[in-house]
Amino acid sequence: MSELEEITLNLGEISKFMWRYSLGRDSGMESLHFLRIKIPAGRIKVEELFEIAEISKEYGRGYAEITDRQDIQLHWIDSNRALEIFEKLYRLGYTTDLCGQAFSSACHGDVRNIAVCPLSGKINDFDVAEHAIKLTEFFSGNPDFIDLPKKFKIAFTACGTDCVRAGINDLGMIGVERDGERGFTPLIGGGIGATYPGPSLGKHMPVFVPEERVFEFVKAVVEIHRDYSSRESKAKARFKHLVASWGVEKIRETVEDKIGELEDFEGLPPLKFSAHKSSGKQINGLHYLTLPLIGGILDAEKLEKIAELSEKYGSGEIRLTTTQNVIFVDVEDLNALKSELERHFKIYDGDAFYNSIGCASNFCGKTKDVHAKDMLRRLLEVAGELGVENEVLIYVSGCHNACGCHHVAPFGLAGKLIRRDGEIIQGYDFYIGGDIAKLKMGKLYRESLTSDEVVEVFREIVMRYKSSGKSLKEFLEGL
Amino acid sequence: MELKLKKLDDNRYELDVRGNVCPFPQIFTELALKEVGDAILEVITDNPPSARDIPVVFEKKGYRVEKKKEENYWRLIISGSD
Numbered sequence: 365m366s367e368l369e370e371i372t373l374n375l376g377e378i379s380k381f382m383w384r385y386s387l388g389r390d391s392g393m394e395s396l397h398f399l400r401i402k403i404p405a406g407r408i409k410v411e412e413l414f415e416i417a418e419i420s421k422e423y424g425r426g427y428a429e430i431t432d433r434q435d436i437q438l439h440w441i442d443s444n445r446a447l448e449i450f451e452k453l454y455r456l457g458y459t460t461d462l463c464g465q466a467f468s469s470a471c472h473g474d475v476r477n478i479a480v481c482p483l484s485g486k487i488n489d490f491d492v493a494e495h496a497i498k499l500t501e502f503f504s505g506n507p508d509f510i511d512l513p514k515k516f517k518i519a520f521t522a523c524g525t526d527c528v529r530a531g532i533n534d535l536g537m538i539g540v541e542r543d544g545e546r547g548f549t550p551l552i553g554g555g556i557g558a559t560y561p562g563p564s565l566g567k568h569m570p571v572f573v574p575e576e577r578v579f580e581f582v583k584a585v586v587e588i589h590r591d592y593s594s595r596e597s598k599a600k601a602r603f604k605h606l607v608a609s610w611g612v613e614k615i616r617e618t619v620e621d622k623i624g625e626l627e628d629f630e631g632l633p634p635l636k637f638s639a640h641k642s643s644g645k646q647i648n649g650l651h652y653l654t655l656p657l658i659g660g661i662l663d664a665e666k667l668e669k670i671a672e673l674s675e676k677y678g679s680g681e682i683r684l685t686t687t688q689n690v691i692f693v694d695v696e697d698l699n700a701l702k703s704e705l706e707r708h709f710k711i712y713d714g715d716a717f718y719n720s721i722g723c724a725s726n727f728c729g730k731t732k733d734v735h736a737k738d739m740l741r742r743l744l745e746v747a748g749e750l751g752v753e754n755e756v757l758i759y760v761s762g763c764h765n766a767c768g769c770h771h772v773a774p775f776g777l778a779g780k781l782i783r784r785d786g787e788i789i790q791g792y793d794f795y796i797g798g799d800i801a802k803l804k805m806g807k808l809y810r811e812s813l814t815s816d817e818v819v820e821v822f823r824e825i826v827m828r829y830k831s832s833g834k835s836l837k838e839f840l841e842g843l
Numbered sequence: 844m845e846l847k848l849k850k851l852d853d854n855r856y857e858l859d860v861r862g863n864v865c866p867f868p869q870i871f872t873e874l875a876l877k878e879v880g881d882a883i884l885e886v887i888t889d890n891p892p893s894a895r896d897i898p899v900v901f902e903k904k905g906y907r908v909e910k911k912k913e914e915n916y917w918r919l920i921i922s923g924s925d
């Protein structure tokens with residue numbers, strides 16, 4: 365073709381946003397687009413939090429929510445104004461998810477926000493955030509890693525608990541020590557969405573990855589996903605499918621072909637789930653304080669208040685958690701912060717308010733009323749009424765895509781539309797007995813319940829449990 | 844970075860933005876419309892949110908947009924603002 369038959373469009377400044385930014389698709393609450401801002405390692409300085417509050421006010425109707433991967437998500441974004449927003453984020457040094465999942469084929473997957481223990485470096489001196497931050501910088505917009513067969517999720521923890529749900533990430537890095545040397549032992553191939561081979565928990569790859577080899581190890585694993593996960597169809601394109609078909613040993617061999625041999629590491633340390641709730645002492649003598657948020661819901665004013673209070677009582681840094689909460693760190697006067705927080709926020713009492721999560725099904729458009737976060741709120745209220753708010757943990761997904769991780773909670777709900785009296789209404793499947801830290805999948809207990817029936821079934825289980833004399837875990841196992 | 848606008852005939856250009864995530868197909872369409880003047884622009888996208896948004900956005904701006912599904916992508920035919 366001659367040059368005359370083509371016009372060249374120079375993208376100029378727009379180029380810098382490509383493959384670093386995108387808008388996701390919403391279909392609910394009259395929102396057409398969401399903006400999922402990756403907050404590397406879930407750590408954000410107050411100056412940046414103020415800026416995000418401004419963006420929320422100007423472009424997102426003043427609403428914001430914390431996701432279960434420590435992002436900040438805004439809605440009602442007008443695609444006509446996307447470049448203005450991207451420019452603001454670019455100046456702040458933030459990027460977004462690439463949201464390529466709408467494509468009908470297996471392509472344009474990206475590395476999602478890398479989840480990190482929110483108290484890393486504060487309650488222990490093994491700070492894993494530097495690995496996540498370095499990897500985020502490497503993967504964001506990197507032309508070699510923006511067209512993965514499907515998204516790839518990574519998590520790091522080294523606090524002795526599984527506060528990042530490592531086992532449902534494509535790659536969960538569990539901090540360990542070996543002969544006095546720090547490093548990680550990985551879980552691979554977790555993912556609880558409905559795609560092949562179905563909901564899967566991570567499998568232990570029995571190797572020790574010393575800290576100085578973390579970058580090359582993670583890069584090699586993501587390359588294996590990029591080069592060998594199926595591109596035949598979206599349904600087969602997650603890394604969990606490759607792990608299931610190859611097996612852990614072959615993945616290990618392929619990693620070792622790339623980066624050299626890794627030392628064996630057998631025993632995966634026994635972990636308990638933790639949402640790093642309430643408050644506690646840091647290793648530097650100061651304190652942290654967690655603000656529980658139901659379903660991570662915030663607004664611009666609240667973001668500003670959080671920033672102000674962090675400046676006033678803490679170090680000006682906020683940490684976001686994978687249970688959609690906010691943590692103030694480096695707090696000297698805990699009581700003063702608590703009493704000021706109580707004036708501006710509802711401080712819920714009980715572990716369930718810290719531990720539980722609900723997806724954004726109201727915006728994503730997969731649920732009608734009652735939406736996932738509303739369902740979560742109702743069950744938490746009932747838990748409070750029945751006095752089990754310190755025992756239960758509830759994860760709610762609006763559909764079987766499982767963004768609310770319902771399979772791995774003692775109480776999990778997955779939304780679906782059901783027919784009742786000739787009408788299509790919102791229903792939920794009820795799962796029980798999951799335990800992410802023990803790598804235990806919940807089982808389907810009741811199917812296709814209305815929201816009122818969900819509440820009834822929850823009540824009934826709790827009442828029976830309370831008179832059983834057993835631990836909740838034992839009781840749910842026996843059901 | 845640059846994109847090519849292919850001339851289909853005297854009064855018609857084609858912009859292939861397959862593989863681009865939202866909102867870039869819309870942004871590139873905006874740029875291309877500035878270039879082609881009164882000519883018809885055919886945008887090819889395989890991104891469902893963009894196929895949903897582009898007709899709405901450009902009809903609001905006064906263009907006529909015809910949407911055709913072809914195999915695994917959409918062809919959005921945008922003709923001059925009234």
Ligand code: SF4
Nearest residue numbers: 723725728762763767
């Ligand atoms: S689980 Fe379903 S409803 Fe909830 S955010 Fe994911 S896709 Fe949407």
